[in-house]
Amino acid sequence: xxSVTQLDSQVPVFEEAPVELRCNYSSSxxxxxxxxxxxxxxxxxxxxxxxxxxTLVKGINGxxxxxxxSQTSFHLRKPSVHISDTAEYFCAxxxxxxSTLTFGKGTMLLVSP
Amino acid sequence: DVKVTQSxxxxxxxxxxxxxxxxVQDMDHENMFxxxxxxxxxxxxxxxxxxxxxxxxxxxxxxxxxxREKKERFSLILESASTNQTSMYLCxxxxxxxxxxxFGSGTRLTVV
Numbered sequence: 320x321x322s323v324t325q326l327d328s329q330v331p332v333f334e335e336a337p338v339e340l341r342c343n344y345s346s347s348x349x350x351x352x353x354x355x356x357x358x359x360x361x362x363x364x365x366x367x368x369x370x371x372x373x374t375l376v377k378g379i380n381g382x383x384x385x386x387x388x389s390q391t392s393f394h395l396r397k398p399s400v401h402i403s404d405t406a407e408y409f410c411a412x413x414x415x416x417x418s419t420l421t422f423g424k425g426t427m428l429l430v431s432p
Numbered sequence: 433d434v435k436v437t438q439s440x441x442x443x444x445x446x447x448x449x450x451x452x453x454x455x456v457q458d459m460d461h462e463n464m465f466x467x468x469x470x471x472x473x474x475x476x477x478x479x480x481x482x483x484x485x486x487x488x489x490x491x492x493x494x495x496x497x498x499x500r501e502k503k504e505r506f507s508l509i510l511e512s513a514s515t516n517q518t519s520m521y522l523c524x525x526x527x528x529x530x531x532x533x534x535f536g537s538g539t540r541l542t543v544v
Contacts, residue, residue, distance in 0.1 A: 362535030
């Protein structure tokens with residue numbers, strides 16, 4: 320079975336600062352990795368995904384993530400955040416070739432002026 | 433854009449009631465999923481379906497059942513609602529493995 324650990328439950332940051340949201344996974348088989356964002360009172364929206372190939376993945380809204388197999392990590396980064404990035408971010412993993420996702424507990428990104 | 437519609441945004445039900453949560457997607461997706469979301473616990477998979485009349489248990493199926501009579505509709509059923517089923521319920525669909533989910537806006541269910 321796969322599992323996901325999001326190391327920070329909350330990350331406060333000032334507007335225009337860079338941010339990194341950390342995600343580590345555990346799996347004995349190859350995996351697909353995803354980041355989703357949830358704005359208040361909404362469902363989740365796909366930010367980006369890694370299936371195979373290049374380990375640096377670019378997503379929507381200026382976010383990117385890097386797959387590191389040796390460290391079993393898939394950290395999400397943005398070089399300059401906006402107030403509108405305030406949301407909860409979820410990392411998720413599935414076994415390669417399977418659809419069911421295991422989600423982390425989420426990281427709340429709080430962007431202040 | 434794919435749209436996943438959950439029929440109710442908020443529901444309040446009494447303990448012991450049978451509750452139906454409906455989910456409809458409009459893009460002919462094969463795969464559909466039901467998750468519940470609780471603070472500090474993230475999302476947990478209840479049931480999923482890869483085809484009409486097909487269903488598979490997820491990680492926390494106890495107290496729930498599902499129905500998929502048509503490809504576009506995936507219903508979650510709480511046979512006898514209990515207070516520990518108070519939660520946000522999220523439906524999602526996916527066109528195929530690895531494409532990523534499209535989520536509905538969720539149904540916040542309160543059982544009193």
